[in-house]
Amino acid sequence: MIKKIIYLIPLFFLFSLTTKNKKFDSYIEKDLPYLKALYIDIHQNPEISLMEKETSIKLANELRKVGFDVEENFGGYGVVGILKNGKGPTILYRTDMDALPMEEKTDLPYASNVITKNFDGNNVGTMHSCGHDMHMAVWTGTARALVERKDEWNGTIMMIGQPAEEIGAGAAMMLNEGLYDKFPVPDYGIGLHSSPIIPSGKVGFGKGYIMANTESVDIKVFGQGSHGAAPHMSIDPIVTASVIIMELQTIVSRNLNPLDDAVITVGSIKGGTKHNIIPDEVDLQLTIRTYKEEVRNLIHKRIKEICDGIAASMGLDKSRYPKVILPESFTPANYNDEELVDLMTSVSNSIIGKENVVVSEPQMVGEDFARYGSTEEDIPTVMYWLGTVPKERMDKYNLGEYALPALHSPYYYPDIENSISTGVKVSTESLIKLFNN
Ligand SMILES: [Zn+2]
Ligand SMILES: [Zn+2]
Numbered sequence: 001m002i003k004k005i006i007y008l009i010p011l012f013f014l015f016s017l018t019t020k021n022k023k024f025d026s027y028i029e030k031d032l033p034y035l036k037a038l039y040i041d042i043h044q045n046p047e048i049s050l051m052e053k054e055t056s057i058k059l060a061n062e063l064r065k066v067g068f069d070v071e072e073n074f075g076g077y078g079v080v081g082i083l084k085n086g087k088g089p090t091i092l093y094r095t096d097m098d099a100l101p102m103e104e105k106t107d108l109p110y111a112s113n114v115i116t117k118n119f120d121g122n123n124v125g126t127m128h129s130c131g132h133d134m135h136m137a138v139w140t141g142t143a144r145a146l147v148e149r150k151d152e153w154n155g156t157i158m159m160i161g162q163p164a165e166e167i168g169a170g171a172a173m174m175l176n177e178g179l180y181d182k183f184p185v186p187d188y189g190i191g192l193h194s195s196p197i198i199p200s201g202k203v204g205f206g207k208g209y210i211m212a213n214t215e216s217v218d219i220k221v222f223g224q225g226s227h228g229a230a231p232h233m234s235i236d237p238i239v240t241a242s243v244i245i246m247e248l249q250t251i252v253s254r255n256l257n258p259l260d261d262a263v264i265t266v267g268s269i270k271g272g273t274k275h276n277i278i279p280d281e282v283d284l285q286l287t288i289r290t291y292k293e294e295v296r297n298l299i300h301k302r303i304k305e306i307c308d309g310i311a312a313s314m315g316l317d318k319s320r321y322p323k324v325i326l327p328e329s330f331t332p333a334n335y336n337d338e339e340l341v342d343l344m345t346s347v348s349n350s351i352i353g354k355e356n357v358v359v360s361e362p363q364m365v366g367e368d369f370a371r372y373g374s375t376e377e378d379i380p381t382v383m384y385w386l387g388t389v390p391k392e393r394m395d396k397y398n399l400g401e402y403a404l405p406a407l408h409s410p411y412y413y414p415d416i417e418n419s420i421s422t423g424v425k426v427s428t429e430s431l432i433k434l435f436n437n
Contacts, residue, residue: 021351024145024428028421031144035420038062039137040110046099046126046133048116049164052077055097055136059161062140066147068159071182075174079161080183081143088155088435092186092372092379093427095139096165099128105410130166130407131194131388134414138192138386138423145428153435158186160372168214168331171371180377188340188434189381191369192423195360196407198387199394200415203348203426204360205384207341212263212289213296214366215330219244219284219307220323221271222316228276238271240314241282244322245269247306248286255302262299263289263364289364291333300326331366335373337380343437344382344430351429352422360385386423388414 038058047055056077060070063081071080077097103125104112114126128134143159160179164170180186198204221244223237245266252262264286271282286303290296307322348357373381389397389404390413396402405411 024149024425027145027148028141028424031141031424032417032421035137035141035424036416038140039133039416039420042133042136043128044110044112044114046112046114046128047097048101048118048124048126049098049167049169050076050119051116052097052163056161056163059095059097059136059140063143063159066144068143075177075179076163076170078163078170078174078177079159080174080179081159081161082156082183083143083147083159084156085150086154088153089187089437090156090158090184091431091434092158092160092189093139093142093431094160094162094189094191094369094372095135096132096162096170097136098132098164098166098170099126100130100166100408101125102127102129102408102410104129106413108413127410129409129412131196131412131414132165134194134386134388134416134419134423135192136161137420138427141420141424142427142431145424146431149428149432153432155435156184157431158183165368168329168366168368171368172329175371175375180375185377186372186379189369189372189379190340190427190430190434191372191381191383192386192427193367193383194388194407194414194419195385196389196409196412197404198358198360198385199389199391200387200418201352201422202356202358202387203352203384203422204358204387205336205341205345205348205382206360206362207336207338208362209291209333210336210360210362210383211334211367211370212261212291212362212364213330213333215288215296215327217286217288217303217327218325219286219303220325221282221284221307222311222320222322223278223280223282223314225280226278228278231278234278235314235316236278237280237282238278240310240316240322241269241271241284243310244307245284247310248303251299251302251306255298256295260295261291261362261364262295263287264299289366291362331368332370332374334367334370334381334383336382337373340380340382340434343433344384344426347430347433348426351425356422384426386419386426388419390415
């Protein structure tokens with residue numbers, strides 16, 4: 001008898017889990033037209049970084065509708081929605097809200113044709129090409145689902161609508177405004193990002209560092225201008241800059257431990273006005289990507305040493321050595337807490353099937369979500385990849401007939417329904433599991 005009961009217990013759990021899954025599936029199916037309409041509305045009305053006024057109003061209204069206390073304009077157009085549901089942990093769940101200054105080139109019937117006057121006064125096409133519209137739809141769906149399933153969890157959910165992710169500023173703006181002083185300090189933080197390579201219906205998780213610390217460094221190279229035909233009377237900053245650029249290539253290859261990852265890219269070199277003038281100055285613009293703080297510090301040190309050394313060899317006076325301008329702010333590397341990844345992976349396995357949960361490789365792109373876990377409170381965070389590639393594109397890609405558009409491509413678009421329902425399922429179930437942990 002006892003043996004029988006022992007056999008029956010896991011069966012019973014499995015049974016109740018499947019009925020629960022089914023119940024939630026049919027709930028999401030019912031809510032999907034609402035979320036799809038919201039997605040399309042946001043997609044057709046994109047707003048660039050620091051201009052997310054209407055988008056933030058939309059999100060605030062969505063939260064209020066289902067009973068959240070909402071604070072608006074918190075750190076720019078930031079939205080903070082709080083729902084207290086008894087005693088339990090506080091969990092932060094963030095979406096970003098900004099679009100990009102670029103023209104949409106998809107042929108979709110709901111494509112954006114919005115033109116924005118940017119801060120420089122220029123008219124720019126505007127598009128949600130980084131999937132932030134999808135993030136908002138999933139976020140709203142998750143808030144609604146958590147309210148629907150209120151009797152299954154206890155704690156406080158803190159929904160964050162963050163502005164200005166694309167310029168790496170929004171998370172810092174909200175934290176500097178006192179996010180963790182004015183509101184409860186969360187015990188965990190969760191976020192997601194649309195993936196342009198994972199098919200819709202699937203999600204991806206990576207442990208540890210998943211996205212890099214990104215920063216922009218400027219180098220001003222000085223020289224002594226002259227006639228192009230009289231180089232002996234110059235100290236040519238174009239030649240100096242060229243030597244510096246080549247020498248920078250040795251930092252990753254020769255100075256770093258081969259097992260550490262980093263990228264140093266010189267993305268812009270500007271100097272001179274005309275064929276026959278040796279200019280006085282050259283400007284270089286670099287992007288640097290790293291994971292570890294000590295690697296980042298070593299790269300800064302080597303850039304400075306290389307610049308000084310080459311300037312000395314060119315015969316420049318110390319006062320004319322290159323000026324290396326390190327950024328005051330940067331986007332820290334995203335570190336996925338290993339236990340949170342394990343928890344979310346097992347939740348995802350049971351809710352969408354093991355075959356739909358993939359392990360993701362780390363990337364050198366950046367995301368300022370990292371900031372929520374980089375304060376002195378050191379809260380564990382996780383950001384997962386939400387597959388968004390529509391089946392018709394994936395099929396062509398698998399046949400080798402098609403290159404998938406990346407994020408920030410004017411041709412990128414997600415599979416709306418499948419991505420939203422997968423995102424809402426994974427986010428909601430993970431949050432409920434975490435509240436009950
Ligand atoms: Zn982006
Ligand atoms: Zn993004």
